[in-house]
Amino acid sequence: MNIDEMIAEALEEEFEERVQQCCSDASKHKFSLAYRLWEYRALKNLGKNRRDSHWTLRRARHIVTAAIIAASSLFLGITAYAAIAIIGRFSFEEKKEYSKMFIESLSSDKTEIEEYYGLPEEDGWEVTYFYADEQQTLINYELGDKKVTFSQEVIREHTHHINTEKAAIEPISLYKENDGFVLDFGTGGCSLYWIYDGYLFELFSNFNKKDTASLAYFTKIVDFQNFF
Numbered sequence: 001m002n003i004d005e006m007i008a009e010a011l012e013e014e015f016e017e018r019v020q021q022c023c024s025d026a027s028k029h030k031f032s033l034a035y036r037l038w039e040y041r042a043l044k045n046l047g048k049n050r051r052d053s054h055w056t057l058r059r060a061r062h063i064v065t066a067a068i069i070a071a072s073s074l075f076l077g078i079t080a081y082a083a084i085a086i087i088g089r090f091s092f093e094e095k096k097e098y099s100k101m102f103i104e105s106l107s108s109d110k111t112e113i114e115e116y117y118g119l120p121e122e123d124g125w126e127v128t129y130f131y132a133d134e135q136q137t138l139i140n141y142e143l144g145d146k147k148v149t150f151s152q153e154v155i156r157e158h159t160h161h162i163n164t165e166k167a168a169i170e171p172i173s174l175y176k177e178n179d180g181f182v183l184d185f186g187t188g189g190c191s192l193y194w195i196y197d198g199y200l201f202e203l204f205s206n207f208n209k210k211d212t213a214s215l216a217y218f219t220k221i222v223d224f225q226n227f228f
Helices: 003-024 033-047 057-082 209-216
Strands: 084-087 090-093 098-103 126-132 136-143 146-154 160-163 169-172 180-184 190-196 199-205
């Protein structure tokens, strides 16, 4: 072993011993991570009789700061991913105002509307507006001071946006476990979503959550020719 190698080894041993002392004795002064990184590299270069003019304490601090920012970004990314909730076939990327809703598709889902659903007219519901095509329907009903908007659509692989500004997403089981969810806006009304017979249904009413959920059981296949 030549003299340069002996000096390098001695310097490395001294540095490692100093780091261990700093870590083991909390009452003593602790060097920052950036300083220890700079010192280690500087001592190593010195032991090899090499000088790196680009390796400065300032640069070491920049490297440590960048590493901390990268780690924080990764943590935030994991936190954002954890905000995704799953209810049955529904999954949500929850946000403060409007959340994204996705639906798992099955081979049994309808590709076009084969039967049109709605509320029974014999119960007194009056149709004030309706629209229908092969992919979706929209019907507005009134019964006294009660108002309902009912929609039916085929389950497609696209993003839905739902209003979650003043209501939390609550799972509900109508025909199967967790086959729907409800958004209760209090005096602002209530929205109910559920999957049935290969379709996605939505029912928005101006009454409470319990009555809205009960109304879903009254939906049935209707003849749209009666609406013309």
